Every structure is written in C-alpha cells, then in structure tokens.
Amino acid sequence: MLKQLQSRYKTCRWGGVNRSPGQNPSERAVCPAAVVLAVLLAGRTGRAQDAPAPSDAAPAAPAPGTPAAEVTEEATVRSSAPPPRSASDTVVRLSPGLRAVPRSNASDVLRLAPGILLTNEGGEGHAEQVYLRGFDAHEGQDLEFTVNGVPMNEAGNPHGEGLVDTHFIIPELVRSVRVLEGPFDPHQGNYAVAGSAEYELGLEQRGLSMQYTGGSFNTHRMLALWAPEEGRAGTFAGADLRTTDGFGANRAARLGRAMAQWEAGLGPSTTLRLLATTYATQYGSAGVLRQDDVDAGRVDFFGTYDATQGGDASRHMVALSLEDTRGDRTARAMVFASLRGFRLRENYTGFIEDPPAAYRSGTAQRGDAVDQTSTATTLGARASLRQRGVLGGLAQAIEAGLYGRFDLVDSMQQRLRAGTLVPYRRDFDLGDTLVDVGLYADVELRPWRWMVLRGGVRGDYFGYDVLSRCDVHDVSLGAAATTLDALCDGRDRSGPRDPTARRSASGLAVQPRGSVSVGPFRGVTVSASAGTGARSADPSYIADATFVPFVRVVSAEGGIAWRREFGRTQLVLRASYFYTSVDRDLVFNQQEGRNTLAPGTVRQGVLVAGRVSNRWLDVAASATFADARFVREAADPGSTYFPADQGNQVPYAPPFVARLDGGVHGDLPIRVRGHKLAGRFGVGMTFVSARPLPYGQSSDPFFVTDASAAVRWRWIEVGVIAQNLFDARYQLGVYNYVSNFNAAASPDLLPARHFTPGAPLGVFGTLTVYLGGGAGDGAARAR
C-alpha cells in the first residue's frame, strides 16, 4: 500500500515537469491527497532544505545553534524556503541598523511590524497595551506572545485574560521577532485573534559587555551581557538593574532581571537548550487624568490624583528544549514552567462606583481604586515532528505538533478606600485550574514552483475549573430584602450556605488555516490567507456560565510583495488588505478596571510597508489603515455589557498608524591612536491618527520621534539616547467615560476625556565597555 502511494506520488509531475502522457485528469485530482501521505513516506526519496520563514528584508534567524539543515545532492530544489504565511507576516532580525533605534523595552520591538501602537496607562512596570489593525489588543489578550517558544500570555490574569508583560525580557537579548497579523498559521495557539508575536532570544555580541545608562528623571541602569566567544551561538547570559524617578508624579520604578540560556550538542544531530529567567519590579503609576482638570490647572499634565496607584510584578521561568534533525525529519520538544506574581492598583473613576447603599452607614463614597492580585503557576510542553520531502523536484513538507498547558491561578480584585491600601470590598476571589491542549497539522505543498500552499488545521481544548471563594455579596435577607454589608457571608436569602461556589466548563475550538502564495514573478509575489482563531474565556465569566468558553475569530488577507536587489541594497515593498470578524469581543471597562464583554466586531483595512537595507543602512517604514466596528445584532443581548449608545466604532484602536525605523552604522573616517572610530545613528518616528472614543468622541493625533547615536573606539563606546526628541506634549492613552475625582463636589456624570501623558523629552547617556568578542575597530564588526 505504501509503495503504491509512493508510486502514485511519483507519477504526479508538478513544478514545470510535464505530466505523464498517460495520466488523466482524475489521477491529477488524486495527487494532492497522495502528496500529503507520500511526503510522510518520502524521507528517503529526496531531501529538501527546511529554511526558516524569511523576513521582509532579512531572513529569519534560526534558533540559536540550530544545525544547518542538510542540503544534499538530491536537493536540487528551487524555492525551498517557505514563504510567509501572509503579506503581513513580518520577521525582523534586529540588524545593527535597527538596533540603533531607541527601544526602552522588549515590547518596543513590535513597532517594527506594520500598524502597531503601544501605550501604557499603568506605569513603567505595567504591561504595554498593544493596538494593531483595528484591534485594541490590550495587554496581549488578542495576541499570542512567545519567547523562544515559551508562551507569555497569562491565563486568568485579573487585569485581563491573556495579559502579556514583556518586561522580563532584556531588550538587548532580543535577536528577532516575528509578527504574524492574523490567525493563518496552525502553530498559532490560544489568544492568536489579532495575530501572534514570537520573540527569539540571542546575543551576537560575543564576550562580555557592560553598560551604564544614566540621564533624565534620575534614571540609572546597569547592564551586563555575556556570550562565550568560542562556544555555541545559543549560549548567552544577561542581567540588568534599573531605577528611575519617572517623568512625573508617582512614576518611580525599580527592576532587576536576569536571563541565561545554555546550549549543548547531544551527538551530531541533537541540540539541547536550557533557558532560565528571573525578574521582579515595583513601580508607581500616575493613572489617568481628566482633560478638564488639566485645562483648569487643578492637576498638572504629568500629575496624579492618587499616589497609591502602582504595582509589583515578578516572573521566574525555565524551559528545556530538544531539537533533533536527522535527514529530512526534524523533531522538536520543549517543556516549560513559570511562576508569576502580579499586583496592580489603579483608580480610573475616582468616586463613582461606590454610591450610598442601604446596607452601610455614611453617604461618602469610599473610592473606586481596584487592587488586582494574582499568583500563577504554569506548566506546559510542546512537541512537533516535521518531515520534508521532494516531489516533482520541489520541496514539500508536513508537520504535526501538540501543545499542552496547565495553569494554576489565584486571582482577586479588591476595592480600596480612597488614598489608602485598606480594602473595603472584594469584587472576586478565584482559584482557577485552566487547561489548554492543542493539536495541529501543517502542510507545505508546492504544486508548481511558483505556487506554495501552506496550512492545516488546529484544535484546542480549553478546560476550566473555577472556584469562587467569595460568591456571596450584599446579602439580601427576608421579605423586605434588607441587605447587609457582608462579603463572603455564610448565608443568603434562602438561608445558610457555603460562601464558595465551583464552576467548570470546557470548549473545543477547531481552527482551519491556510495560505496560498504565487510567485515570484519579477520579484512580485501575490498571496492570500484565511483562518480562524480562538481566545480562551476569562475565568471570571465562567462563573457566570453564560457562554462556551472561547471567542472565535475569522480572518482573511490578500496581499502583494515586491522584492528587488540593487547591488548590495535590498528593497522590499508590501501591501495587503485584511478582514477580521470576532464573534464576541472584549472592551476595556474603566468602571471595572478591566476588559469586559462587548458585542461582536468586524475590522478591515489596508497596510503598506517597505524596507531598504544594505551593509550600513536599514530603514523600515509602514502605514496601516483600519476600520473597526461593532456588529451589535450578532451579540447576545444578555451577555453584552457594552452599552448600545457608546458608538459603533470599536473605541481606542487608531484607524491610521505610520512608523519609520531607520539606522546607519559603520566606520567613521577618523582614527584615534591608529584605531578607527565606528559610529551608529538611529531614529524612530511614530504617527498616530485621531482614535475613536466612546460616545462619538475622538482623540488628538500625535507624532513622536526618538533618536540615538553612539561612537565606539576599540573596546569602549559612548552614546546618547533622546526619547521624544522634539519634546512633543501628547496624550498617549486616551479614554472617554464618567468619573468624579472630587468626592465632595456634585458629581459630574457626563462622559469626559481622560488621558495618560506620553513621556516628555528624556536624554540619556550610555557608556559601554566590551571585553573580548571582537572588540577593536567598530561596532559593525562587533555586531
């Protein structure tokens, strides 16, 4: 049987090779199915290079230390590198030019992908909010984040399901990032609603380097990086400490973090990697300000209403991975574990959410500050087997993989008395046991040399076991419905009861995904992609038992890319149209201080991007237009917490975002004591259009420029970084809702503009010492 299949497979003459004279059309129809099976069996019939996905300008870096795929005599294969999954599939290896662009944290690297805006309303240690292609992905709820394959999204986080805090990553250790906007790859798992971001860690500067950074806002940072000069590329270590007073009131922050990876060969074909990270931070948060208060001079533009806002975060993680490549078969396996601590205190509304109530004395509101805490333990594993083969002289591949993740989460949200850390109410107190088991199959077929079909199907099982430890609020007693100011009480209107309650739920999401790429013809490649994705539900809503526990998204994209080389300069231009439908969305709710349910949404738009690079220059630019609207009739009225009169546009996500990253580097025509000076210069510019806000309002656009420059002589480098070079005063996060930050006054109940300010001009100097690792005559060489 197997031989028959292989025989059938061999008669399928693809890729510019003529069809067998005796082959009839029906036989051709059978061929694609035969190919899938035959590729599995074809390990010894041909070998093909399994190159990583290419970037828009630079090929993606293989994982550190990845053995080069074997290329044998039989691999006379064209177009063996798999094409991107979509026109907006962006893999960016941080070249020396792009490294010259100032980036304050690992999330900043995401800006290299088209259409991404990052904001932060919660302070230096608070996870960045991500907006892309009409999505307000909040702190990651709609983007699947991984670092070296380890998932970063936090299941059951009380601030938002799927929150991602990338601050545990030392930005200098980010070697590349791949952003796939849309669920088009079966590898993408939970949270890949708007897409996914894959961080790859590495350190190309070998030897030891130590850096001090100091400057505005009493900021100080010490950084040490090390990688063995002669060892494997995948071995590195880094650590840093940072302290700052911040650029305004209550923005001080401190952090410490360390990351290390050890790579070793286990025989000629197997590589082992052990990654360990640790991170902790504490930070203050200024929170939001009302525009009218700032205009009236009641509070400073960089001021705060409540100096008790802030947070703590920690993350400790280990991951062990094995990769074995034998012939045309590559097996990968990984296990990971992490401990996460989280606390966040914020007050968005002042004195609105605690009105006088029958069950307590006093009419004064106690304040709306929320104190969200959680501790999470995550265990997980993933594994895959990829088989490559040659069919019709063209590389084909098939892969199967599995993924499993188990989370134990304790989460709680309390309300605090204004200006204190004294809790007066517990909104929820949950103990979650969450499970995600995924299974996927992915094929890569080339029927002709100018066409590649990629895709497959992924299934995810989501399991929930949620223990609500405080399930009784505002106890109502007797026929008169007298209520007591009692939490977690052991009685309710029907009599004594246990104050806890347990709910369990499950869901299964089947997600087909695929793409077709045609070309290149004179450098032009046309592609189309479609797929579905899913996001697990917030465990706090599982307690409501109102819906199956996942959100489904359907997405499609069509695009065109043009790649051309002019000597040593490479130019890439891309454009695409995208469409996404989400059946049940989440929108940030200031009253709750977290994301809450909203109706379904539809997003569509276009993006254009370009990149030009050569040995000394690297410039990437993009512009994205997105229109995102609610589809209210698709919503279950009972589950819609988003008032129908707040507008038809999905709030907060910018319709238009433009970004430019550019850097130059190389030797300078200056010698000091016989050694050349080397320099680098980088600039990053962001334009964000007005953003829609609830109740028909919109924000103001802004434009911000960052720049940096450095000069290196032998083993020492001095540099300067300017954040917000032109000192633009702008509103980074903008909201429109009801608040009252003056408890004594007649409350203003009209929705009002609130904002968090963008950072003002900050100037920082750097001093770096390189020991070993090619220190000598230039940063270019060093990198």
Added chain:
Amino acid sequence: MRLAIAAVLACAACAFDAPLAQVSFGVRAGGVLRDASMPLVVTTAQGWRVTLSAAEVSVGPMYFRNGASGVGTDQDDGRVVAEVLPAFTVDALAPSLVDVPGGGRGSTEAARNADVRLVEAEDGAVANAAGADVAVAHVAGTAERGTVRVAFDASLTLPAGGAGSDYAAALSRRVLHIPVAFTPASGGALTLRVDPTHWLDAVAFDDTGEAPDFSARAPATQLLAGVASGASYVFTWEAR
C-alpha cells in the same frame, strides 16, 4: 503623492462616527406660571384650602438621561447626557425666571428624563428661613377647612423627620423619572418651573387648628412626598 495623501486623509475622516458635540446652555428657573398679584390658593386632596405665602425649594445638581422615563433606579433611566451642577433656590410662587449662574452642559443627544437632587440651601430664601445648610425647602401659609384655620411655616430637612439612615437621606433627596424632551444645543436655554400646587396634598392638617410639627416624621414625610414629586418640576427647552 498628493492624491495619495488626500485619499488617506479622506479615509481617516470617513472612518469616524458622526461626533457628538459638547455644548453649554443657559438655565433659567422660576415658579409656576400664574398671576403674581394674586395669592396662590390650592385645594389639597384632603380638602384643605391652602393659601401659600411662601414656597421655596433648593435644588442641584440636576441630571438629564437618555432613557425612557420609567421606574427603578437611576441606572434604569439611561446615561447622563446633560447636567446642571450648581445648586440654586427657586421661589415657586414667583413666575418670573431667574438665570442660574453657571448654566448647564451636555452633548447633543436627546434627553428623556430628569433626576433632580434636593440640597440644603447655603443661602437664599430657604436658608433665610431655616438657616444655612439646614433645609431643602420652605413653605408657609394657611390651610382652611370649614371653620378650622391652620397657619403653618415649615422647613423641610432631610432625612424627613430626622430619623432614618444616611442612605435614606440620600435616597429621599432624589426626584427621579421626571419626563423631559429636549436635545441640548449650544445657545439654547433650559427652563425649570417649580409648581407647588401639590406640595401639601399628603399633609394631614389638624382639625384642632394646631400647626403640624414638620420636624416630626409623619408631617415631614408627607411634605417631602409633595416636594419630591416629579410632577412639581416641569422642564422646557428653548432653542436659540
């Protein structure tokens, strides 16, 4: 290139919903329309013929919501689309309108019901009668039934009768579900007329001719029922 820029700007512009304008408007307040040269004489539901010599109430803030006026809490009345935050005192017997300093503001959305808060007066007629920050309303006059004549001069303090909880006080100062129909617009004016005709409908005057003690629970609650009746507050809108 210019064409491309224009296209982008046009797309960005058409991407937005029609914005709601934030507007300020004037507010005027006065008593019920009547011949001010004549005393206001009303007959209560209990058959007392009352001649009012004073009827003042202190209100503020006032909120206007976009939901249909109904029952239940203010949350059931929708979202606030206009508001008048300053507190002021209205002489319900004076039909001439007085401008309310500070006016009101809102967005260009239809308001369908009002939420008026009774507030202790800092100054004005109510404060003059009862002291500053003591009472929310003042009413005086005579009530006659048959041969019985009762002279009264009452100041309404909350909670009615001095008893009850702070929460009860907070609830009792709210006059909810008052029907309105206007869309705030810049330059327009909102007029409030306070009609005291039914303020004393529930008050049980004593046939002995002794004036009720409005600091006691029952009379105070009866007076509050009239003062806090939505029918006592009539809003009209005048466009510019």
